[in-house]
Amino acid sequence: QVQLVESGGGLVQAGGSLRLSCAASGRPLSTYAMGWFRQAPGKERELVARISWSGASTFYADSVKGRFTISRDNAKNSAYLQMNSLKPEDTAVYYCAAKASVGSAYDYWGQGTQVTVTS
Numbered sequence: 068q069v070q071l072v073e074s075g076g077g078l079v080q081a082g083g084s085l086r087l088s089c090a091a092s093g094r095p096l097s098t099y100a101m102g103w104f105r106q107a108p109g110k111e112r113e114l115v116a117r118i119s120w121s122g123a124s125t126f127y128a129d130s131v132k133g134r135f136t137i138s139r140d141n142a143k144n145s146a147y148l149q150m151n152s153l154k155p156e157d158t159a160v161y162y163c164a165a166k167a168s169v170g171s172a173y174d175y176w177g178q179g180t181q182v183t184v185t186s
Contacts, residue, residue, distance in 0.1 A: 069093040069175045071163050076180030079153055083184070087148040089163030089177055096165050097141040102173065103148045105159035105182075115161070116148060130156070153184045 075087040087103070102117035116137035117126045125137055136149040146163055161182050164173040 069096070069165070071165065071175050071177035073161060073163050073177040073180040076161060076182045078183045078185065081154055081184055081186055083153050084149070084151045085153065085182060087150065087161055087163075087180060087182075089146040089148075091144040091146075091165065091175075095141075096144055096175075099165040099167055099174075100169075101137070101139055101146040102164045102166070103135075103137060103146070104162045104164060105157075106162070106179075107156075107159040110159075112162070118146070150182070153182075155184045155186050158182060158184050 070092050072090050073087060075085060079085055098120045100117060100119050103115045104112050105115050106112040115128050115131055116135055118137045118139055122139055127135060134152045139146040159182060160179040162179045163177045165175045166173045
């Protein structure tokens with residue numbers, strides 16, 4: 068019904084930037100909160116950033132605060148993660164996800180896109 072497809076991952080040197088995109092199809096997600104997660108080898112999946120359906124509220128993990136920016140364009144049914152000043156520890160598979168409400172689990176997940184940051 069709903070598909071999320073991430074793009075924009077790749078290989079980058081430390082200090083560089085990447086912009087991840089998440090395109091949704093199947094139904095509008097304008098009323099869903101959107102989140103970006105990442106999972107590094109040997110680690111649990113962690114929340115990197117989230118944004119409310121209106122874009123009025125955002126959250127960032129301490130590890131990325133000041134470097135990453137989450138945004139969304141409901142007209143395009145898309146979400147974005149601008150990643151600046153990348154560090155090797157940012158290396159992970161990044162996933163976008165969507166959920167209907169605060170009390171809900173994330174309902175939809177993308178397939179992930181690899182981000183690799185070299186020293």
